[in-house]
Amino acid sequence: MPKSKSTKSAALKLPLILAFANQKGGSGKSTGAVHAADWFIHQGRSTILVDADGQQSSSSWAKDLGFVHKVISDPEVLFDELPLLTASYDVVVVDGPGNASEMTKAILIRSHLVLIPCRDSMIDLASTGKIVQFVRQAQEIRGGSPIAAIYLNAVKDNTVLLREATEVLQNGIIPLLNTTLPERQCIKDAPGQGSTVFRMKGDAPKAAASAYTKILTEACSLFQSKSS
Numbered sequence: 001m002p003k004s005k006s007t008k009s010a011a012l013k014l015p016l017i018l019a020f021a022n023q024k025g026g027s028g029k030s031t032g033a034v035h036a037a038d039w040f041i042h043q044g045r046s047t048i049l050v051d052a053d054g055q056q057s058s059s060s061w062a063k064d065l066g067f068v069h070k071v072i073s074d075p076e077v078l079f080d081e082l083p084l085l086t087a088s089y090d091v092v093v094v095d096g097p098g099n100a101s102e103m104t105k106a107i108l109i110r111s112h113l114v115l116i117p118c119r120d121s122m123i124d125l126a127s128t129g130k131i132v133q134f135v136r137q138a139q140e141i142r143g144g145s146p147i148a149a150i151y152l153n154a155v156k157d158n159t160v161l162l163r164e165a166t167e168v169l170q171n172g173i174i175p176l177l178n179t180t181l182p183e184r185q186c187i188k189d190a191p192g193q194g195s196t197v198f199r200m201k202g203d204a205p206k207a208a209a210s211a212y213t214k215i216l217t218e219a220c221s222l223f224q225s226k227s228s
């Protein structure tokens with residue numbers, strides 16, 4: 001394994017292992033993980049994307065982007081390998097599977113920060129109970145880790161739904177990020193173009209890239225405040 005850790009001094013304390021988890025399919029884990037990896041790479045951080053989902057959608061996207069990436073489909077291997085990868089990279093971004101599996105549990109046991117994308121539909125909101133339970137159990141075992149946060153993904157321009165979803169999630173035990181990620185065609189188009197909104201040209205990708213930057217900055221600040 002090449003030693004590729006950057007020599008940057010860390011102004012902001014970064015989560016070494018950042019995972020995107022939610023057993024609900026289609027919530028935005030792979031999209032979030034690939035964009036997070038690209039965000040860290042654009043900041044000069046050596047980053048590896050670990051695709052822990054059997055569907056391997058993020059690894060084929062990562063290949064198109066030229067990312068360092070690795071598919072790990074066995075929870076035992078993931079458990080052993082994640083800490084080893086932190087010796088070689090500044091950030092290890094993990095894309096979790098869309099099911100409540102041993103893999104999701106292994107991710108929660110090894111991650112430092114877990115981001116849970118959730119769509120603002122009542123079906124998606126109702127299903128957060130399972131991942132919240134998993135996170136709570138991991139935090140109990142690990143004495144508070146992983147630090148976790150939910151964010152609303154693919155938010156439509158519907159303030160009533162957004163308000164309702166925010167109210168439901170704000171009463172939970174996992175903090176809800178203030179920043180929401182809008183539903184945007186350019187985000188949907190990114191994997192087909194082998195790109196991310198950070199690399200695509202035009203006003204819409206630029207606005208979506210700002211939203212990702214805002215959400216990841218908020219998440220890293222939360223991590224810094226809770227882990228210090």
Ligand SMILES: Nc1ncnc2c1ncn2[C@@H]1O[C@H](COP(=O)(O)OP(=O)(O)OP(=O)(O)O)[C@@H](O)[C@H]1O
Pocket residue numbers: 023024025026027028029030031032053055057096097098099153154155181182183184185187188189
């Ligand atoms: N903010 C967004 N705006 C528009 N489309 C989005 C957004 N986030 C995700 N999508 C689209 O929603 C679909 C599901 O997203 P994604 O594959 O990231 O979810 P997932 O949680 O990884 O799903 P799975 O559980 O199946 O792995 C994809 O087609 C993706 O392009």
Ligand SMILES: [Mg+2]
Pocket residue numbers: 029030031053057058095096098
């Ligand atoms: Mg996925």
